Amino acid sequence: MKTRSLRWRLTWVSVKCVLVAWLVWLGCQAWQLSRAHYGFWDESQREVAAQILESMPDGLESLPRRARPAVPAGHRDHKMSWQVWASGRNVVYSVAAPGEPLKPDFRDGFARRSIAGQVWHVYSLSDPRRGLIVQVGRSKEMIANEIARWVGLSLLAAGLIFVLFVLTVWVVIGRSLRPVAGLRDALRARPPLDLMPLQAPGLPTEFSPLVDAFNDQLTRVDTAVQNERRFIADAAHELRTPLAVLSAHADLARRAATEEERDTALRRLSAGVARAARLSEQLLDLARLDAQTTAPTLVPLDLAPLLVLVVRDFETLARERQQRIVLRTEDGRVLGDVDLLGILIRNLVDNAVRYAGEGGRIEVICRRDVRDGVGGIALCVADDGPGVAPEERERIFHRFYRANGAGNGNGHGGSRSSGGSGIGLSLVARIARAHNARIHVEDGLDGRGLAITVFFPAA
Secondary structure: OOOOOHHHHHHHHHHHHHHHHHHHHHHHHHHHHHHHHHHHHHHHHHHHHHHHHHHOOOOHHHOOOOOOOOOOOOOOOOOOEEEEEEOOEEEEEOOOOOOOOOOOOOOOEEEEEEEOOEEEEEEEEEEOOOOEEEEEEEEHHHHHHHHHHHHHHHHHHHHHHHHHHHHHHHHHHHHHOHHHHHHHHHHHOOOOOOOOOOOOOOOOHHHHHHHHHHHHHHHHHHHHHHHHHHHHHHHHHHHHHHHHHHHHHHHHHHHOOOHHHHHHHHHHHHHHHHHHHHHHHHHHHHHHHHHOOOOOOOEEEEHHHHHHHHHHHHHHHHHHOOOEEEEEEOOOEEEEOHHHHHHHHHHHHHHHHHHHOOOOEEEEEEEEEEEOOEEEEEEEEEEOOOOOOHHHOOHHHOOOOOOOOOOOOOOOOOOOOOOOOOOHHHHHHHHHHHOOOEEEEEEOHHHOOEEEEEEEEEO
16 A cells, blocks of 8 residues: 655645635635625615716707617626616617616616516616616626626636645645654664664654654663673673683593593583583573563462472582572462562572582571561572671672672671672562562571572562
8 A cells, every 4th residue: 555745645635625615615605695696786786777877967868869789799798787768768778788678667676577588687766857767787697697707716716826825835844844854864874773862953843752752762772782782791701711611621531641530520520511501591591581671471379389399400409519408488479470480589599509508508488478567478598608798788689790708797708609600699689670579688597698588579
């Protein structure tokens, strides 16, 4: 389907509106003219008769008789015919006046009669003192010719005005839309990644909301592009170290002189592969969250079964590290997205298992709780590892942030995020915000380590 330009549409709509309005006006004028022609023309006939009567000199009855000349061609469309009678004779008359009396009874006043097959509207006025009678009339042909002349002149004037109007509207709309064309050319000339807001001076006010919305979209796209670039740069930086470590362990295994050295190198290589796989999984989860343009769909669900599934996945890793995981749950329903909550729980447990250390303890607790007068479900993952210094606890949820503190101040030194990627807890924070949940960070088990609690409003 062919789409016409806005300029053409506006011009065509304006033309149609003016044309309809003019036709309505013309119809009303014609109706009014035909309705009021007797009153208007009656008055004009009275005036013409009175003027003719006043202008006639005395002694008209003594004028000699003369033959009536033929009516010249082109004189039958006169607006009005008149006759002057004196002593029973038609002594003075207009060119197109008929030979017989317009009003045979010669009485003053109006009358309608048929003359030579045409209907005439006549008026008679007498001057008894001088013996003069003036008769003025219009035939149906004269009335039709007058109306036709009026309509013809109206059509001619309207046609000229119509053409002038169309040209004016076309030019004015074209000039008004010129800034739009300039905006189009500016967009075409832009480099592909130029996402600066559009500048549109002189743009019609009606287009401003469209440009503002487009600029808002450009801002969002620019933010997304910048986040994507930052993500790619950070991901490349994060992957460089584990890949280098994997390469080093592979070289050690290849060059090992004894079976024991080879086994040690292979165990370290396997652990490095696991860390790289976990890092890749976190990067993919982060990219997935960054790509979301709409809020997740939250449905009522129970956290307890989800916790059981995730904790079982970590039992083997915890057993290898001689760690003990304790799971305590209560029934509680929250509004959530099961996939996102799975990522949140996995990262919390992974963070605890990773930093609790050899022989550490980890507790995963899900219970009903009340915070600030609001009931809900509290999910807490606590460990007895090195912990995080209190002044750095807010920043551990920032993307790619690594704490450099010396523990929780209870004598257990070491950096909790040593070797970590700084991605897992940032995912936790983002998913918690998407679920209207709040995060609290406290000391862990027995005053050691770290305890992270996520409080969900009840469903």
